[in-house]
Amino acid sequence: MTTAAADTKTMSIRNMLLPDLAATESFARRLAPLLRSGDIIALGGDLGAGKTAFSRALICTLNGADTEVPSPTFTLVQIYELPEFDLWHFDLYRLEAAQDALELDIEDAFATSVSLIEWPERLGPYLPTNRLDIRFSFADTATARCLQIQGGNDWVSRLESLNDG
Numbered sequence: 001m002t003t004a005a006a007d008t009k010t011m012s013i014r015n016m017l018l019p020d021l022a023a024t025e026s027f028a029r030r031l032a033p034l035l036r037s038g039d040i041i042a043l044g045g046d047l048g049a050g051k052t053a054f055s056r057a058l059i060c061t062l063n064g065a066d067t068e069v070p071s072p073t074f075t076l077v078q079i080y081e082l083p084e085f086d087l088w089h090f091d092l093y094r095l096e097a098a099q100d101a102l103e104l105d106i107e108d109a110f111a112t113s114v115s116l117i118e119w120p121e122r123l124g125p126y127l128p129t130n131r132l133d134i135r136f137s138f139a140d141t142a143t144a145r146c147l148q149i150q151g152g153n154d155w156v157s158r159l160e161s162l163n164d165g
């Protein structure tokens, strides 16, 4: 059945076990070239799970290894003017109310840029359904992380070209 509802349905794309930080960085490096403006990547997972580490590796891949990528914990957003598009890196942990995100011009970011969003659940109803979800969780060693990747149909086909590294 091809309906609008079916097109926005989220499905599991893949689960990955990342044994160490280098594996997380490698995954970010492989995802980076697939991104284009308008993409929204929701980075879920607890404090210290690896969302910023992943974002740093992704931004450095697109903008050069010496790019400074601070955690936007206090600024809530950090904007990078990359060669191909602007990338907005959000950390919404400290957002008090979902609608406060509108003051960050988050809807402009969604429309024109690539958005990496830590603590996406803080956005409540403002979190677009058309997004890629990457959820980090702790695994059985100090440096191991599990990733659950979910998205709609378009992401399923786009991530087919993501090699296993």
Ligand SMILES: Nc1ncnc2c1ncn2[C@@H]1O[C@H](COP(=O)(O)OP(=O)(O)OP(=O)(O)O)[C@@H](O)[C@H]1O
Binding pocket: 018, 019, 020, 021, 022, 023, 024, 045, 046, 047, 048, 049, 050, 051, 052, 053, 054, 071, 091, 093, 118, 142, 143, 144, 145
């Ligand atoms: N496999 C791994 N992937 C990512 N980070 C790892 C991994 N193994 C160890 N680490 C370490 O875990 C920490 C992850 O911290 P990071 O700031 O990225 O977490 P976060 O999810 O952004 O947390 P917060 O919710 O506080 O923003 C870093 O110190 C990183 O070096």
Ligand SMILES: [Mg+2]
Binding pocket: 051, 052, 053, 071, 091, 118
């Ligand atoms: Mg972080």
